[in-house]
Amino acid sequence: MKKGNYNRLWKWHFYAALFIAPLLITLTLSGIGYLFYTDVENKAYDDLFFGQSEKTEQLTIDEGIEKAIEQYKGYSVSKVILLDDPYNTRLTMTNEDGDQKYVFLDDNYEIIGSQTAKQTFSNVMREIHSSLFVGGTVVNYLVELAACWAIFLLFTGLYMTFKGRALKKVLNPTKRQKNKNLHALVGTIITIPMIIVIFTGLPWSAFMGNFIYSVAQDHPSIGNPTLKQQPPTSDMSEIPWATRKNEAPTSDDTHAHHGNMSDMTSMSYGSSISVQQLMTKVEEAHISKPYSIIYSSTEEGVYTVSKGSNTGITGLDVSPYEEMTTYFDQYSGNLISKVSYQDYGILAKWFTWGIPLHEGHLFGWPNKLINLSVCLSFLFVIFWGFKTWLSRKKEGKLSTPPKASSGLSIGFIIFMVILGLIMPLFGISLIVVAIVEGIIYLIKKEKK
Template sequence: MRKGSYNRLWRWHFYAALCITPLLITLTLSGIGYLFYTNIENKAYSDLFFGQSSQIERLTIDEGIGKARELNPDYTVSKVIVLDDPYNTRLTMTNGEGDQKYVFLDDNYQVVGSQRAEFTFSNVMRQIHSSLFVGGTVVNYLVELAACWAVFLLLTGIYMTFRGKVLKNRQNPTKPQKNKKWHAIIGTIVAVPMLVIIFTGLPWSAVMGDIIYNASQKYPVIGTPLLKQQPPASDRSEIPWATRKEEPPASSEHGGHHGSMPGMSTTPEDDSYRIGVQQLLGRIEESSIAKPYAIIYPAGEDGVFTVSKSSNTGITGLDVSPYDEVTAYFDQYSGAFISKVGYDDYGILAKWFTWGIPLHEGHLFGWPNQLINLIVCLAFLFVIFWGFKTWLSRKKAGGFSAPPAASSGLSIGFIVFMALLGIIMPLFGLSLLAVVLIEGIRYLMIRKA
């Protein structure tokens, strides 16, 4: 690229950093918090996760679920999360307004206690990290846009480091030169791992995430295998990313719709008859599905029980190795196993993100993954800090001291670089149109003056 392109990239790098730094700091700090949510929740909620009720009578899991309903009459059970010892069983209960609470059953299936879902540490960190705890389409787009522009900052930073010979040893360097060198050194070191973290997080994003998932569904050879029926309407956040929007098969029709059948239980959520959870646990064991797993209740009369093991649940104690991922479907009336989708059935794209998401979240290979992600995040914060320190060290009193405007037209290299980023990250591409419009107006104003 020509010198004019260098100045233009430097200028865009500078203004982009000013605009998105508050968001990047928020996302990085909340990401650090989320890295350690299992460690924090195991301590903070130990009485619920591992505690025992004062009632020592042994109940069946269906009786325990019935007690939870009695204690929470305005809520219905949508999920049962069965974990390995020493974790207690966890129920997800939802009321008519969509509010959720988690109710915990001990090893006798007695109720230990409950907590509001939205205020758990993991959910608070997740909400801040993905939607700034505000939510809404606009905020989701804003978060994704910040991630896209962070990619731009990292790539242009690498280019300017080597094109501008920032790492060159200088005799008697000035303070701004020293600051710029440190900013460049740490930025160059952290760039590749930070890009990995960003791109492994984008499958959850609003625009790019949908594009990736739709491609995964449209082309099963690289994505996920398709199942034929309509998906249930219930929230299924514990289902693996690769099968979250799959269409599970419907349960077959049974006489149990109209009369009692052995082993079936009536629930307040649905006046039809379905197999009890206790019996379903037996069917799950017969299907060689080991703990931990989540059981998602059928969404309607033709729905199925969905049993899921995932590498990216966001639930303390529920994550498994990507190789162990499985989503299985059981008839809600007979409990008969219908079908399942496992890791080996995924295409290369689904497999990549099945590994990438737990890598992003910091639990793919235990505490070393947490430590590496923590170091990368702290280094990224250091880069941001030193970037502003660099600007302040050369900023003239009373002036903004922005990088000089490009004196020449757009080069082919610059256009190709920006076009490629816009294609890879569509939301970034749309934001470029706004930047071009602003630059065009500025150019016309300067020319007129």
């Protein structure tokens, strides 16, 4: 690239950092918080996760569920999460407004207490990290766009480091040169790890995430196997990412009892088998804890029993190799079909590993510590980038990088086009930037 292109990339690098740094800092800090959510929740919610009720009567799990329905009026059970010892059983209960409670049952299936779902540490961190706790399509796109521009910052920073020989030793360096060298050195070291962290988080994004999932669904040979029957009616976070929108089979509707659809005490219908009976069927199918049971929301639906590597639930995550989604007839309890990790295509397998790597629990504490070091280093790079700018900033001026003295080169165009194709939302933002710059150029030309 020519010197003019170096200055142009420097200019874009500068403005991108200036505008998205606050968002990147927020995403990084919330990511660190989410990285340790299981450790925080195990301590903060010790009484709910591991405690015992004062009542010692031994109940069946179905009796415990019925007591929860009676105690929390207006709420119905949609999911039952059965965890390994010493964790207690957890119920997800939802009311007509969509509000959720987590209710915990001890070894005797007696009620210990409950949580408001949106106020748990993991959900707060997740909401900040994915949607800045505001939500909405625009905010989700903004978060994704910040991640895309972070990729741009890393690549352009890497280019300027080597093109500008920022790491070259200088005798008696100035304060600005020291800041610049430190910014460049740490940025170079974390470029590849940070790109991996960002790209493994994109499956949950609004724009690119839906695109990736569509590709995985439309091309089963590389993505997700498709069960060509009635799709599930609920989108549950405990279902693994690779199968959460798969079409699910339906139960044998000859058993269905077409009763009053508004009477949904526990989101099960007619002569559906009990949870205890289902657990026996699950055991017979050689499915071990931890797993979640998702109730059917229709008379024709099925029980969905799943083990996921990226559930977001303390105590529920399993190894990618163990991930599976199974469907049981809600009336007979028969296992209808099963989709496991071995059935995934290469794309689905990649993200089944990538997401827990991003979340920091793929290989235990070393994964957390590596992710933590990458995040802290990224914050360090942002901080030292601003220090570098402030060390050369003249009072009363923005002190932007020098203007590009030449036109766009083929190399520059190819670089931006490739990034735009890999990250479509980034590509759209580039078009917007180009239009704005064109308008500014025309205005200045008209004034001259």
